[in-house]
Amino acid sequence: MSVKGLFFAGGRPADLLIRGAHLLDPRAGLDGPGDVLVRDGEIAEIGAPGTLVAPEGAETVEAEGLHLFPGFVDPHVHFRTPGQEHKEDLATGTAAAAAGGFTAVVAMPNTAPVIDDAPILRSLRDAAEQQARIPVGFLAAITRRLGGDELTEMAELRDAGALGFTDDGRPVVSAGMLRKALQYQRLAGGVLGLHEEDPSLSNGCVMHEGAVSARLGLAGYPSVGESTIVARDAALALYEQGRMHFQHISAAESVEALAYWKGRGAQVTGEASPHHLTLTDEAVLSLDTRYKMNPPLRAESDRQALIAGLKDGTIDCIATDHAPHAKHEKEVPFEEAPNGVTGLETSFASIYSELVKPGIIPLSLLVEKLTSGAALFDLCTPKIEVGLPANLALVDLGASWVVGEHGYVSRSANSCFFGRRFDGVVRLTVAAGTVAHRAPAPNTTASGVTA
Amino acid sequence: MRHLLSIDDLDREGIERVLDRAASFAEVAGREIKKVPALRGRTVVNLFYEASTRTSSSFELAAKRLSADLVSIRAATSAVAKGESLKDTIATLTAYDPAAIVIRSPHAGAAKLVAGWSDAAVVNAGDGKHEHPTQALLDVFTLRQRLGSLDGVKIWIVGDVLHSRVARSDILAFTRMGANVTLSGPPTLIPRGIEALGCDVEPTLERLPEADVVYVLRMQHERMSEAYVPSLREYAMRYQIGLDRLRPEQLLMHPGPVNRGVELSGDAIDSPQALIGQQVEAGVVVRMAVLYELLAGAGAARVLPTRMEVAA
Numbered sequence: 001m002s003v004k005g006l007f008f009a010g011g012r013p014a015d016l017l018i019r020g021a022h023l024l025d026p027r028a029g030l031d032g033p034g035d036v037l038v039r040d041g042e043i044a045e046i047g048a049p050g051t052l053v054a055p056e057g058a059e060t061v062e063a064e065g066l067h068l069f070p071g072f073v074d075p076h077v078h079f080r081t082p083g084q085e086h087k088e089d090l091a092t093g094t095a096a097a098a099a100g101g102f103t104a105v106v107a108m109p110n111t112a113p114v115i116d117d118a119p120i121l122r123s124l125r126d127a128a129e130q131q132a133r134i135p136v137g138f139l140a141a142i143t144r145r146l147g148g149d150e151l152t153e154m155a156e157l158r159d160a161g162a163l164g165f166t167d168d169g170r171p172v173v174s175a176g177m178l179r180k181a182l183q184y185q186r187l188a189g190g191v192l193g194l195h196e197e198d199p200s201l202s203n204g205c206v207m208h209e210g211a212v213s214a215r216l217g218l219a220g221y222p223s224v225g226e227s228t229i230v231a232r233d234a235a236l237a238l239y240e241q242g243r244m245h246f247q248h249i250s251a252a253e254s255v256e257a258l259a260y261w262k263g264r265g266a267q268v269t270g271e272a273s274p275h276h277l278t279l280t281d282e283a284v285l286s287l288d289t290r291y292k293m294n295p296p297l298r299a300e301s302d303r304q305a306l307i308a309g310l311k312d313g314t315i316d317c318i319a320t321d322h323a324p325h326a327k328h329e330k331e332v333p334f335e336e337a338p339n340g341v342t343g344l345e346t347s348f349a350s351i352y353s354e355l356v357k358p359g360i361i362p363l364s365l366l367v368e369k370l371t372s373g374a375a376l377f378d379l380c381t382p383k384i385e386v387g388l389p390a391n392l393a394l395v396d397l398g399a400s401w402v403v404g405e406h407g408y409v410s411r412s413a414n415s416c417f418f419g420r421r422f423d424g425v426v427r428l429t430v431a432a433g434t435v436a437h438r439a440p441a442p443n444t445t446a447s448g449v450t451a
Numbered sequence: 452m453r454h455l456l457s458i459d460d461l462d463r464e465g466i467e468r469v470l471d472r473a474a475s476f477a478e479v480a481g482r483e484i485k486k487v488p489a490l491r492g493r494t495v496v497n498l499f500y501e502a503s504t505r506t507s508s509s510f511e512l513a514a515k516r517l518s519a520d521l522v523s524i525r526a527a528t529s530a531v532a533k534g535e536s537l538k539d540t541i542a543t544l545t546a547y548d549p550a551a552i553v554i555r556s557p558h559a560g561a562a563k564l565v566a567g568w569s570d571a572a573v574v575n576a577g578d579g580k581h582e583h584p585t586q587a588l589l590d591v592f593t594l595r596q597r598l599g600s601l602d603g604v605k606i607w608i609v610g611d612v613l614h615s616r617v618a619r620s621d622i623l624a625f626t627r628m629g630a631n632v633t634l635s636g637p638p639t640l641i642p643r644g645i646e647a648l649g650c651d652v653e654p655t656l657e658r659l660p661e662a663d664v665v666y667v668l669r670m671q672h673e674r675m676s677e678a679y680v681p682s683l684r685e686y687a688m689r690y691q692i693g694l695d696r697l698r699p700e701q702l703l704m705h706p707g708p709v710n711r712g713v714e715l716s717g718d719a720i721d722s723p724q725a726l727i728g729q730q731v732e733a734g735v736v737v738r739m740a741v742l743y744e745l746l747a748g749a750g751a752a753r754v755l756p757t758r759m760e761v762a763a
Contacts, residue, residue: 062677204524211647215582216559217619287560333558335579 006135007128011434013041017054021063025070025384026364035406038390041433069381071103071391075373076319083112088411089355090326094133096410096435100344101393101426107138110169111403116141116152125161134431137163142181148173154188163377166193182242193245201225205346206335208296227253234268248321250295252305268366271319274307274347275416278354288338289330291414317373320347324412341416344388349422373390392429454566454573458584458623470592473740489747490519493550499601500556510553513738541568546723550746572745587620589737602688610668610714613640617706622648624669628688639679646721666704683713694718717753
């Protein structure tokens with residue numbers, strides 16, 4: 001099945017009465033208890049709590065004490081298909097997304113082979129229509145083989161379903177190359193997603209440059225290696241009147257650059273990851289490879305700048321950069337380990353526990369930033385509104401769990417939140433009208449968690 | 452102390468305990484029969500993933516003088532060269548029931564990983580650019596023999612700090628023992644943020660005369676993937692330590708191997724104020740003390756006899 005640039009296996013349209021949950025959807029103006037009736041996969045009715053009755057054949061979900069949100073959208077995941085299915089595939093990746101309350105995700109093209117021509121993209125779409133538990137969209141590469149020196153057939157790739165383009169995992173090093181992609185965007189359409197990094201400042205580096213890298217003797221990648229390229233590329237976006245989305249922004253200086261160029265009228269947006277919003281380079285003192293990712297965990301001042309950016313709108317959305325790796329691949333010395341952490345199953349809970357519960361950001365802002373990634377890639381934003389397909393996440397904010405060493409829905413377990421206690425368990429996910437995830441009843445061990 | 456992975460595993464008392472033990476072994480080293488039976492029947496594995504002369508040979512000698520059985524493995528000639536992972540190598544070696552594993556690796560944190568995978572006491576013999584704790588202990592030992600105490604002693608560490616695990620362990624150990632540490636070297640070779648370890652940074656040698664001890668680091672060409680200094684000639688002009696830059700009372704140290712004519716001039720190496728030979732000598736007794744402390748000392752984790760001992 002496909003819905004506007006997204007592909008999935010589909011399923012039986014849900015008939016559900018979700019009774020008495022606290023409905024929270026800032027875009028729909030909902031913030032209070034209510035009943036939601038889903039009929040044939042669509043939101044059929046919204047009523048005061050206890051007022052709706054389940055029609056024949058519809059299941060009733062008693063949801064008093066739980067929160068019902070619009071389904072989350074993650075514009076940045078790695079599903080490792082084709083080529084590295086031992087880490088993740090479309091089935092396990094989308095199931096992990098559903099377990100995290102996501103109802104749409106966007107997969108990156110840095111696979112093996114790279115998604116850089118239409119036949120590969122078409123085969124991936126076909127696979128998604130067989131295997132994907134929730135709708136998944138695909139970005140294609142900006143340059144062939146992510147080589148940085150030759151544009152992909154962007155127009156044909158768009159026709160084949162690419163939501164946009166990115167060389168994620170690598171920067172587009174040459175400004176001239178990126179300029180051509182921006183010019184060509186006028187023909188092809190689609191947002192350019194950019195992994196911003198100046199390799200001449202980051203080559204060989206394995207963590208943020210600062211007191212921790214000095215202590216550990218690890219090569220440090222300074223924040224300016226990201227922010228100077230954000231500033232360069234945003235200037236190009238304005239000059240060419242192109243659309244650009246900055247992926248996984250990690251540095252305070254990048255937030256500043258983004259704010260500046262937004263103010264100048266550039267069509268630029270930015271995302272931040274749960275790990276950059278909740279952890280710092282101090283975690284790397286353990287030399288635990290769970291904390292190795294690119295961009296790296298940075299300083300507390302960077303984390304604070306990202307939070308401020310979320311609040312003032314400079315940062316448009318939260319994206320996990322879900323990057324699964326097999327256990328043995330991470331069981332090596334820090335410098336040898338691959339970059340990346342999983343994130344889909346911990347995204348909501350990590351930010352809810354670390355930023356919402358302590359009162360740093362409101363819950364409604366978290367819900368907004370976990371759904372606003374959709375519009376950045378021209379996807380429909382999930383909304384709790386009558387007549388729309390049901391994209392819903394039912395979450396128990398009162399249930400806490402400890403992030404485990406294994407037992408995830410994802411094929412991989414490289415979570416940087418291992419050992420942390422989080423609040424917030426996703427009980428039910430309805431994606432594009434079908435039930436995509438259902439957690440075991442309370443007081444039993446949920447998937448991916450040890451209670 | 453269960454393992455020695457970092458100088459952070461030792462407080463000041465711990466360092467003093469190890470060094471007092473080393474001093475007692477130094478007496479043994481003066482005898483004709485240099486062996487003591489302390490680790491008889493225990494197995495020590497030396498696992499070296501990097502070239503090393505003095506560290507590996509002094510650990511071998513230390514284990515032998517404690518009467519331990521010794522297995523020395525060099526990466527280039529073992530299954531490691533066939534692509535075996537560190538974890539699998541440790542699993543294999545664990546079958547020999549080693550009491551201690553001494554590991555040198557080009558990667559930070561390797562010794563810590565081994566400690567998580569094995570029941571043996573693990574000694575970090577150098578992990579990447581991170582730490583080299585036994586070097587720092589022998590440096591403190593050498594200075595203590597000469598000066599009695601490090602309290603208030605001004606130590607300048609000169610040269611390539613960026614690539615130096617010795618510098619990191621020395622900064623920690625020297626400051627823990629009460630010394631004041633100043634780093635000096637080309638700004639490209641001084642890691643940003645290093646002051647957080649409690650030392651000062653001086654970009655030039657102008658104030659070098661204030662130092663009581665000048666600890667010169669090796670220019671680590673082998674760890675440099677790019678040019679950090681325009682030329683060794685310019686490096687030598689600005690930072691080479693020779694007798695022209697030293698006061699006669701200043702003590703001179705170097706972890707070896709020396710690049711003669713680069714970081715040190717020949718006359719300085721051969722001068723009586725150089726403690727380089729004493730450092731090498733200290734290497735054996737300090738490593739004996741570390742192995743003893745881990746395997747037979749009061750805090751040793753394993754008090755039961757090993758399987759090997761029972762079998763014998």
